[in-house]
Amino acid sequence: MATGKRFKAAVIGGSGYGGAEMIRRLLVHPDVELVRVASIDFVGEPLSAADPALEAVTDLTFEGIPPAQAAAGMDVVLLGLPHTVAASKVPELAALPGVKVVDMSGDFRLKDAAAYERWYKHVHPCPDRLADFVYGLPELNRERIRSARFVASPGCFATTIELALLPLARAGLLEGVVHVQGITGSSGSGVAPSAGTHHPVRAGNLKTYKPLEHQHVPEITETLAAAGARDLALRFVPVSAPLSRGILATAFLELPEQWTQDRLDRLYREAYAGEPFVRVPRKRLPEVAAVSGSNYAEVGVAVGSALRGRRTVTLFGATDNLVKGGAGQAIQNMNLVLGLDEKASLADPGPWPP
Amino acid sequence: MATGKRFKAAVIGGSGYGGAEMIRRLLVHPDVELVRVASIDFVGEPLSAADPALEAVTDLTFEGIPPAQAAAGMDVVLLGLPHTVAASKVPELAALPGVKVVDMSGDFRLKDAAAYERWYKHVHPCPDRLADFVYGLPELNRERIRSARFVASPGCFATTIELALLPLARAGLLEGVVHVQGITGSSGSGVAPSAGTHHPVRAGNLKTYKPLEHQHVPEITETLAAAGARDLALRFVPVSAPLSRGILATAFLELPEQWTQDRLDRLYREAYAGEPFVRVPRKRLPEVAAVSGSNYAEVGVAVGSALRGRRTVTLFGATDNLVKGGAGQAIQNMNLVLGLDEKASLADPGPWPP
Amino acid sequence: MATGKRFKAAVIGGSGYGGAEMIRRLLVHPDVELVRVASIDFVGEPLSAADPALEAVTDLTFEGIPPAQAAAGMDVVLLGLPHTVAASKVPELAALPGVKVVDMSGDFRLKDAAAYERWYKHVHPCPDRLADFVYGLPELNRERIRSARFVASPGCFATTIELALLPLARAGLLEGVVHVQGITGSSGSGVAPSAGTHHPVRAGNLKTYKPLEHQHVPEITETLAAAGARDLALRFVPVSAPLSRGILATAFLELPEQWTQDRLDRLYREAYAGEPFVRVPRKRLPEVAAVSGSNYAEVGVAVGSALRGRRTVTLFGATDNLVKGGAGQAIQNMNLVLGLDEKASLADPGPWPP
Amino acid sequence: MATGKRFKAAVIGGSGYGGAEMIRRLLVHPDVELVRVASIDFVGEPLSAADPALEAVTDLTFEGIPPAQAAAGMDVVLLGLPHTVAASKVPELAALPGVKVVDMSGDFRLKDAAAYERWYKHVHPCPDRLADFVYGLPELNRERIRSARFVASPGCFATTIELALLPLARAGLLEGVVHVQGITGSSGSGVAPSAGTHHPVRAGNLKTYKPLEHQHVPEITETLAAAGARDLALRFVPVSAPLSRGILATAFLELPEQWTQDRLDRLYREAYAGEPFVRVPRKRLPEVAAVSGSNYAEVGVAVGSALRGRRTVTLFGATDNLVKGGAGQAIQNMNLVLGLDEKASLADPGPWPP
Structure with missing residues (x-):
């Protein structure tokens, strides 16, 4: 399927609400092709099993594959995994040098593993990478995000x-x-x-x-x-x-x-x-x-x-909370790390009334 | 209609939401009979014209009569009138010595006519009576309310x-x-x-x-x-x-x-x-x-x-906001000024789920 | 606690929405005292554990006791149990001759055990009693309900x-x-x-x-x-x-x-x-x-x-659905089997707006 | 402002919900430029006066101009006017031969002026054009819409x-x-x-x-x-x-x-x-x-x-009701009459959850 899109993306952890919003934006993205979606839920089922609005919109299915396999050949992966799970997957993703990572979890937002443990009640699964992640608030860190490989996208x-x-x-x-x-x-x-x-x-x-x-x-x-x-x-x-x-x-x-x-x-x-x-x-x-x-x-x-x-x-x-406070911002960060128009697939002013 | 109820009440300004809640509580009140409801809207129509939940529940209609006429022969009147309108009706009610008054408007809550004018953007219509009204928060003023003739019941x-x-x-x-x-x-x-x-x-x-x-x-x-x-x-x-x-x-x-x-x-x-x-x-x-x-x-x-x-x-x-923050509290104040059980008609714990 | 109420009632299966509405109506009932509530959930906890609107309203707790024990000494029991569970408890309740039973489940509404099995996908747990239950729609069966011991109260x-x-x-x-x-x-x-x-x-x-x-x-x-x-x-x-x-x-x-x-x-x-x-x-x-x-x-x-x-x-x-289509109708049926005013505790016309 | 878009459109009657949805879709349309919006409300104010979601999204304002003036130089006009008003404006639009018209009102859906009068309680303001309008349900009339100049887009x-x-x-x-x-x-x-x-x-x-x-x-x-x-x-x-x-x-x-x-x-x-x-x-x-x-x-x-x-x-x-049952379908019809991809600006699968 030659889409004419320049970049390839995978979503890992795509069956939640954050995943649904990222997938939606990727499906209408002019420059980035959504190649696959990995999930431990709904394996083998169409994406519409989690998001009925995708019925008949895409042929993609949820794939029960490990993150590294999902990320193979991608320009970017977007993580919609729960806290602590996301961090545990980062080492294998980091081993794929061409792949950029935008993480929606809270795992790499705090820069201090001890603070993480205090607030998330869990030992940080991947403290070595804390310093590599840029906090993905474009209004504060736009230039740093542009040159980052890893982005910790903030929540709502x-x-x-x-x-x-x-x-x-x-x-x-x-x-x-x-x-x-x-x-x-x-x-x-x-x-x-x-x-x-x-x-x-x-x-x-x-x-x-x-x-x-x-x-x-x-x-x-x-x-x-x-x-x-x-x-x-x-x-x-x-x-x-x-x-x-x-x-x-x-x-x-x-x-x-x-x-x-x-x-x-x-x-x-x-x-x-x-x-x-x-x-x-x-x-x-x-x-x-x-x-x-x-x-x-x-x-x-x-x-x-x-x-x-x-x-x-x-x-x-x-x-x-799911767009600028979640998946939309992750896409905005993706646009920045890929050098694309920051507004690509995000320009829709939204419905009125909501 | 001999109801066996000891006291008689009228609602003046009964076509709004505060009126509806007061009427509802009076209709199931063990000791107070709702005798009439005055209103400038829905005159001659049944109470269900304003509150469909009253369909077939009562034969009362909205009466387009002046406050003094509505209050004649009553033990208590409950005012559900807008701000400034309520105060303008108080003189004629005060002229009926046996009638107690519970007012849901903001007109007699502030004790200072100048403050009233500043906040309500209107000259106070009845400043002489400001001192006669007790602020109707039972948790603060229960004993004063019990012996009051006029109560300014606070809002939500x-x-x-x-x-x-x-x-x-x-x-x-x-x-x-x-x-x-x-x-x-x-x-x-x-x-x-x-x-x-x-x-x-x-x-x-x-x-x-x-x-x-x-x-x-x-x-x-x-x-x-x-x-x-x-x-x-x-x-x-x-x-x-x-x-x-x-x-x-x-x-x-x-x-x-x-x-x-x-x-x-x-x-x-x-x-x-x-x-x-x-x-x-x-x-x-x-x-x-x-x-x-x-x-x-x-x-x-x-x-x-x-x-x-x-x-x-x-x-x-x-x-x-319409019960303890409005009409329910007005009924609570009414119970107090009439010397009744404070919980009469108000004991219902409310629905679950709401 | 001498309440002056003439009849005693227990609710069995009181932690759901039907239970909450029955309990609410019983708490304000003029003639029936709610003596106890049996449940397999929230045992030992106050009723407000299931219905927060009951906080500080009653001292009753959920009791983890068998139905017969809950029904002992009662004039009436109200069943808020799931389908098939309700029917399985009826034999022990039937063994207490002075106790009337109002059941909110679907177990005794159909008169034919085979039809029950077809629609509820379960063998009827108590087919011998099917004939003893009167279908509790007062508008159809008022006189039969008045003289019944067992009532199957219909749903929403x-x-x-x-x-x-x-x-x-x-x-x-x-x-x-x-x-x-x-x-x-x-x-x-x-x-x-x-x-x-x-x-x-x-x-x-x-x-x-x-x-x-x-x-x-x-x-x-x-x-x-x-x-x-x-x-x-x-x-x-x-x-x-x-x-x-x-x-x-x-x-x-x-x-x-x-x-x-x-x-x-x-x-x-x-x-x-x-x-x-x-x-x-x-x-x-x-x-x-x-x-x-x-x-x-x-x-x-x-x-x-x-x-x-x-x-x-x-x-x-x-x-x-929870009142006339559920617990309210069960109370209406209870009033009928006890020979009380059919509207007792049910006369409230309800809030406006809802 | 050279947008690179091939076609020019105006919305006439743009301050309602249908207008808001049409404007939103036009603002993100790859091939059609929204040039102006006419309205009798909010004249001179930015579009965000009617649709707050457009704040800072566009510099367009509501213009209090007649339909013919709004349509001048356009390839297509979209009518978001009330019933009977829409029909009364069609003659002046029809006089501009290069302009196609998609009407969201009910005025040209019935083909019989007498039926219109019976159901809309109003003499049809422009019966001569009834035959020129194609009923804009693409699933029924796609080819006829493609070659139409006037489309009556059906409602929800x-x-x-x-x-x-x-x-x-x-x-x-x-x-x-x-x-x-x-x-x-x-x-x-x-x-x-x-x-x-x-x-x-x-x-x-x-x-x-x-x-x-x-x-x-x-x-x-x-x-x-x-x-x-x-x-x-x-x-x-x-x-x-x-x-x-x-x-x-x-x-x-x-x-x-x-x-x-x-x-x-x-x-x-x-x-x-x-x-x-x-x-x-x-x-x-x-x-x-x-x-x-x-x-x-x-x-x-x-x-x-x-x-x-x-x-x-x-x-x-x-x-x-506002998209496929309203403004979205009007845009779909616009795409058809302009010979564009039918899905242009409409491919978004929508949010999940809604």
Whole structure:
């Protein structure tokens, strides 16, 4: 099948929601051909066994092959494997020198194996490669990603909160305790049914889980420190809400009163001017419906009145947790490591209404 | 129709969601008879014109009569009128000495006519009566409500946030800036369709509105100050979410490190021991599904690790915005002013799943 | 604990959604005391372990005791057990002569053990008692239920479709092939998470399952035959929809053209005049929101224009699958067998909006 | 702006949901440039005023210009105007000979002005052009559309039901009374908030509207007659359900018993073999989640057991009402009239989960 596409890709761990979104984007990619999908589930079945939207769209099947075999002959592999499993597969992939790797798991985001063990409750399966992975937030590390062979693509809460706070970090305004609430849709819990995603209850519920102890906080802190934050103590409360896709994050902090609405609006607009996938809406604040189904992120600022020389400043971020907060960003990273147009297969602004 | 019920009630302004919930509770009330419902909408039509769940349940119709006429011969009237309209009707009701009044609007919650004008953008229509109204949060003012003739029953965000913070205020721990996020269902927007409650968009959206400038903040601040808060500066960000009923509020503040999880749990359990409608769940944090459809509120605490002598403490509150955060609380106040069992018609624990 | 309640009840199999709704109704019942709840799950834990809405509402715990022990000293037991398990427990309950039994399972609805085996794929565990159970549809069998010791309370699709078609059956108009679509909320699938109730997919899906071969069709056919239907061939297609509670059923059939809208409206109104829980809305057709959370059922008729002497007639039914289509009806049956007011603990018209 | 795109298009009436979906597809179209969007709403504002997902995606604004001016210099115009308004604009568009027209309204679908007046309650504004429009169902009229200048693109219920029944019509099996239920998401009601799309009620409701008298039935009947149906009497009951996007239609009819599941499966597979956007899923029946957000339609068959020589046969169809049931199909028709790849800008299989 001569597709005229220049690059070849395989997805490893393709039967989850992240896999489905990566496969979807690859199937319509102008320059990258999806050659195969490896999985331990649905072996021998068509991809539509996991993603019914792929019925009659592709002839590919899930292949029960080892990662090295899946990666053979590829320009890039995209890992949709669970935490710790991903890292355990990296050595055999690293042994194939021509293959670039974009990993959606959390395994190579923290740079410190001890921190990994503390937060993921597991000894790091591949600490030797920690230094080789570039953290795949293009808005922070675009040039490093372009020349990387290994990319650790960040997940939904991390991406959303980092994008909401990055301009403050760069401006030297991010310091000390910051309170953050992140509200998430149910697809963030993945493809396996559980009590927390059981429709009869989820459809009418709002609840927190793991408040103040979420495992992605260290990654966010490390990333924002790299951008200029000082002594950042992020206090994060996630909340599950009854929608399928999307995250809205709100960060609260106190700034000196000279940081007015206008000034912070300008700071944010300038910070993201030219960014292909981050926008600061002109007349409204970020909302999930506007980014649902697309690779866009929205960020924005609301500022309170001054009191004794200080103001409360709230920063908002919105993403689709499976696209810019997941597989879309992995594709964006893939485009960068392959030297392609960063927006290839990601330009769709998404449906309205969602 | 001899019902054997001891008291007579009228609802004035009964065609909205607050009216529907008050009517429902009155129809099953063991001691109070709902005699009539006044409204400027649906005049002459059965109550089921506004609330289809009342089809064939009652013979009452909406009557297009003035408040004084609706209140004649009643022991109590419940006001479900919009802000400013409610206050404009109070003088004629006050002229009927035997009639007690429970008002669901915001008109008599603030004690200061100037503050009212600033936040509600309207001159107060009846400032002379401000001092006569007791703020109807039974957990704060039960005895004063019992002996009151006029009660200003608080609304959904105020009730939820106040209950979440009341024990801290009483313990002298509530001071300075507190960050609060409140996530709300669509029924809080009332019965009139609007862009913000249009199902195609709302069903997949999370968005903030009026961040840091919500009109109910002064009422909350005043109430918590009355309970012991000092210099409280509440920074409140409301978020709309895709469910019909329920509010989840999260408050973030910093406390000295001796305020551990155990100690705050104990403080909260003791504060609400014996309260008929506020509970501190034993093994989980507050969630909307647990209180949806009932007059119960849930509150809870999550505490972070200590850093330089301080800890982040998060307080959670959950209510059904139309019941404990609205009409249910109005009925609770009615029970108190009539000297009835506070739980009468409100004991139903609510459906599971919601 | 002297409750002043005249009767004692136990729930056996109380940890599912049917159990939760029965427990809720019993807790607010004026005449029946819920003494204990038996379950093989959550043994020793408070009832709120299964139903968070019961937190702090009752001191009862789930007891891991055999049915006979649970039933000892009771006036009535309510069975919330799965199919085949319920029937296997009936012999030991039958041995306690003073105890009446209301069963929510399908085990005693069909009167023929061979039919049971064909549809439930299981030999009937207790065929000797089939004749002792009365089918618990009060609108058909009220007097027989009043004098029964054993009641087989029908489920959600059966109740909704039977109520929609009963007046036609009685009028001798129900004959031959009838097409029926029943659309159901997710709570009908019970408390166990599964792919079909996984929120990310369910929230945006409409799909059929088991079309034309649903196991409750024989029960419906048998019931309607008992009411006068002849050679009824019900062709039933269930559809799952993204709401938690409620069923809407539509039946299509062809009638002679003299069966106009007016005439059928009259037939339906007369058929259900005086029924406490079935209503024919005056100005609209049945809808789920109007009955959600309550024990009411709505039925209605829409008639097409005549063509060659025939008209298409559509019959609609709406219930809350867990109340009138489940536990509420079980309580209604319990009230009947105990000689109580049929509406006791069931009069609540339900919330608006749902 | 040299885009390298070969064709130029304008959207007229672009501020509704149909407009948003057409604009989205045009923005990512490889061969057609969206030059302008005319509207009487949001004049002078960016497209994101109507569709927030377009924020920062395009510089186009809504232009308050007459249709002829919008169409000047275009290869094609796409009409997203309301019924009757669309037809009133056609004369001035017809006067521009080089411009092809794809109309999403119902104005040119019926071929008979009298039938139009009966169903749309309005005299047809442009009866002279009725004969010039080709009905834009590619699966029926592909070659005629390719050579057409004017296309009347069918809407959501019509497309879904027609695709579900087309193979039967062609096989000469569609005759007499057919019962159809169509369940629809809220986006089918358009962009204007109303009681029926008010989130608090819609989120928990299932209800019918206009049963047996929907205005799109004649269009469906006419289309299926053109494909071979005889004396078709379609009895259609629409139901609104609580999801944003998607339609599931079920048709019930009786066929001679030789029409087994296998034989009908084969008939359907053969009928749609080679169709780019219609699929017959192999191991399941059609479901909305599988087509949500994409231009795919799914159809399928379920067959009951034989009784006296007849079987009940049920046909299912699923589409996204705004894509294959709306704007996506308009784009598909545009591709055909311009001689482009029919799948251009429509190949995206859609998100999973939806």
